[in-house]
Amino acid sequence: MNARVEYVLRFGDNALVLAQRLCAWVAHAPIMEEDVALANVSLDLFGQARLWLAYAGELEGAGRDEDALAFHRGAGEFRNVLLVERPNGDFAETTVRGYFYDLWASLALAELSRSKDERIAAIAEKARKENAYHLRRSEDWMIRLGDGTEESRSRMQRAVNDFWRYTGELFLGDEVDATMREQGVGFDPTALREPWLERVRATFAAATLDVSSDVWMQRGGKQGVHTESLGYLLAEMQVLPRTISGAAW
């Protein structure tokens, strides 16, 4: 597959899979305001996914639009990082997963907004502005729940320990990243690691949470090697268009 198609799919799939995860919270969030917030964040991400996937489809030139890419690919064809496909768990887990992603996305989108590919730069700039609000919210919850009650702190720490192993992949580059960087289209993911860690340390200090020590970092999502849970997520997301071919609003 063309490197640029592959590259754009990664950003689209990250947004799409996380959006699908978050919308499962609707009517289940602990408080009304959070129900609305999670739905809003999910909606922003669906919108971003649509912009990325529509562009990926155009670049591919095989007649697939954003819906075809979202609903008619199998798990092995998805290019999202493993972090975003992890199940929601409790509110602490959803918060920690969201914070890790939002912080990474804020750095990644800032890089992409300077891409030589004007379409990529435009989508990234749009997404970047929305992401700033997502990060503000998730960082706020990290601190409130980390530096909260004994119960909330222990749940947050458990979630951090659980998700840490999925953060390494965010900063791993491969051939696609290298090609995109050479063309001035993309960025070097390893360069985001230090600024990401620096902000995590500051947030964790305020949240009284501990950064996990060395754990084996999981990888593979960007290349299409996923955990079992993505299959279940896609089954639910894709069942309608796959059962009723050509279904439309």
Next chain:
Amino acid sequence: MMCHGERSERSEVGNGIEAIRALLDDVRDPEIPAISITDLGIMRDVRRASDGALEIVLTPTYSGCPATKAIQEDVEGTLREHGVENARVVVQLAPAWTTEWITQRGRERLRAFGIAPPEEVARCPRCSSASTRELAHFGSTPCKALYRCNACNEPFDYFKRL
């Protein structure tokens, strides 16, 4: 300033760019019907393309905003209704929309509708007090946050800055 959108203008819409602009000034935001797409600053251009077609350039507010599609359809519907042919809507992402583009008239209309416009301070749209507090950053639509006025104690929507 000319006041567009008068009913009398609608019957004699020509194909002039200004007439089209005036006509489309009647297209409302489906989620906040108090303001038009001109007020919101999302109609970026009305122009004649090289193939002779009329192009209406729209930019989305939030990328997941469901109103974007509805607005596009409303624009197309309004043009059709007035016999404007050979027109198309072009969605433009860059430069990204910002609340700075909401016009002065749009801000007044928001306030009159009970929504605090996107300014440095979220002033209460009822009593104008600047003493207000954020209750929830995410509100009933992607563009709004929920506030409460400390002076009159009323809750209100704030069109947040983007």
